[in-house]
Amino acid sequence: MGYVAVTAGEEIIERAEDLFEKQRLDDDAPSLSVDQVDGQLSRLTAQAMSEGGLYAPRLAALAVIQAQGDTVEASFLLQAYRSTLERWDETNPVDPSDMFATRRVSPAYKDVPGGQILGPTKDYTQRLLDFDIEGADEIDPTADWDLPDAEPTTVRNVMDVLREEGLVHEPAADAADLDDPVDTTREPVTHPAGRDEVLQELARGETGAVTALGYSAMRGYGQVHPTLAEVRVGKLPVRITHPYTGDDVRVTDVEVSESEAVVPVYAKRDDPQFAFGYGLTFGRNERKTIAMTILDASIQLDSEAEPAENPEFVLDAVDGLDSFGFIEHLKLPHYVTFQSILDRIRAVREGRGLDAEVGTAASSAADGGDAPAQAPEVSDDD
Amino acid sequence: MDDPHDRSDRFELIAACDGDALESVADQVLASDPTLDVLQEPRPQLVMQRVVEPVERRPFNLGEVVVTPAEVSLDGERGFAMVPGKAERAALSGAIVDAAVADRHPIADEAVAVLEQAGEAYEREREQTWAESRHTTVEFETMEDDL
Incomplete structure (x- = not known):
């Protein structure tokens, strides 16, 4: 396939861009600020950061405003900005058990160690349009809470609980002995893809695509219908080695969503144990994280019988920038x-x-x- | 991260500190007209966040985080800071504060106080967030006995 350049009036193209910009401003109401979007529409900025593979909440808010709420376009803007930056280094690998969880529920374990912490969610309430939001008094509904005193701590990972009981196999090698993970932002994914490549690509996959393919596995086009060991939302520390002291130091925290899926494989192994799917992504995006665990578990089946089990198909289809470009280029x-x-x-x-x-x-x-x-x-x- | 006199703790406190507060302290340091060399210009850069996934215990690259590092030499004492996001002024100010405290600059006590406040604010926010989350801890009950 070849491409032939076309030319058009630059001035007309600028007019079209001006008209697009006018849509954002074309109202009596003041335009949205970065602070407002960052603070009040954090699910949008989370999705842009997750799909852009770049954690920068204020820049994501700016991108969402510029893209007028189009999260894929916003993630494109973030990736374009990212491509102008140098890489300082990789962080020191952080264990998810270091997460400062603000929400953790375990659908598998009723009495999960650390408790079922609902955190900020509307999962258990009716989805009804709230007409009172518009023009309502902005009163913090938690202002009169009588909060318990408790030292912040981390909650125990369900995976570790199951591993102690011998229900999860021990890793084949110590992390310290493993090679550095492949960075798919620098090296193209080659198949068969390693688990590190699969997780990185799924983590920055387009939310709708990840959800759709994960859903397909549950709707008859796959074998994985997992029970979730836990779903967590919280903050992971970003740690580097201090250039002067050599100590492991925290630069900041990144908000992440995490999910672990339990997949029984007792019929396939001599030693009946659980297999697991894992999902982790930037920002609050539980739907994507859960779907990611299904795809991770499906890909580990090492079968290509169903779309969700074929890593090449999955990783190609969930790449938001690729699909964005290929689909939208058709209108040019x-x-x-x-x-x-x-x-x-x-x-x-x-x-x-x-x-x-x-x-x-x-x-x-x-x-x-x-x-x-x-x-x-x-x-x-x- | 509770001792501003310890370089590693100080790094974390500077990273957690409000940019305006850092800038205010740095301005006071520079008011004494010290010899300042910027060894590393404050420019947004990336760090790739690595996570050890809990199934196979293998590290993988979650994604990149925007940070702004800076390094200075203040009267011969080096200072380094890295702050989250695109924050050139905060990073440069942080590096100056780091060097000033290391060099026991006359403004060091004030810098230490600002950093201690930043550490306390960080802890307070964590405690508040934790307490609010714990306040939503629920015990799910299965209902098979009632059926």
């Missing part, structure tokens, strides 16, 4: 492509004498005839 000028298709169809028709038949059929129809016109064969190889 394809005049040369289309002209060549027209030329070929006309040539085929002419070669088969179909133009004459159409003329005859047309005149026949005009005369009340009902003979169907034969469809031309069209190649789709471009």
Whole structure:
């Protein structure tokens, strides 16, 4: 497939851009500030950061405003900005058990150590439109809470609980002995993809695609219908080695969503144990994280019987920037492509004498005839 | 991260400190007209966040985090800071504060106080967040006996 450049009036293109910008400002109400979007629409900024593979809440808020709420466009803006920055280094690997969890529920374990912490959620309430939000008094509904004194701590990971009981296999190698993980932002994914590549690509996958493919596995196009060991939302420390002291030091925290899925594999192994799927992504995005665990577990089945089990298919389909580019490029000028298709169809028709038949059929129809016109064969190889 | 006199703790306190507060302290340091060399310009950069996934205990790259590092030499004493996000002024101010405290600059006591306040604010916010979350701890009961 080749591309042929087209030109257009730059001034007209700028006018179209101005008109787009006017839509954001075209109101009597003041435009949204970065602080407002960062603080009040954090699910949007979380999705942009997650799919952009870049944690920068205020920049994500700016991108969401600029993209007028289009999260994929916002993630594109973040990735474009990211491509202008140098890499300082990798962080020291952090264990998810270091997460400062603000929400943790375990659908698998009723009496999970550390308790079922609902945190900020509307999961257990009705989804009804609240007409009172508009114009309501902005009173903090938690202002009169009598809060318990408690030293902040981390909650125990369910995986560790199961591992202690021998229900999860021990890792084959110590993390310290493993090679550095592949960075798919720098090296293209090659198949068969390693688990580190799969997790990185799923973590920055497009939310809708990850959800749809994960859902497909539960709707008959896969074998994984997991029980979630836990879903957590919280903050993970970003740690580097201090250049002067050599100590492991915390730069900041990143908000993440995490999910672990329990998948029974007792029918497939001599030692009946659970297999697991894992999901982790930037920001609050539990739906994507849960779907990620399903895809991780499906890919580990090492089968290509179903779409969700085929890593090449999954990783290609969930890449938001790739799909964004390929789908949206179709609306850009394809005049040369289309002209060549027209030329070929006309040539085929002419070669088969179909133009004459159409003329005859047309005149026949005009005369009340009902003979169907034969469809031309069209190649789709471009 | 509770001792501003310890370099590693100080790094964490500077990273957690409000940018305006850092800038205010740095301005006071610079008011005495010290010799300042910027060894590393404050520019947004990336650190790749690595996480050890709990199934196979393998590290993987979660994604990149925008940070702004800076390094200075203040009257011959080096200072380094890295702050979250795109925050050039805060990073440069942080590096100056780091060097000033290391060099026992006359403004060091004030810098230490500001950093201690930042540490306390960080802990207070964590305690508040934790307490609010714990306040939503629930015990789910299965209902098979009632059926």
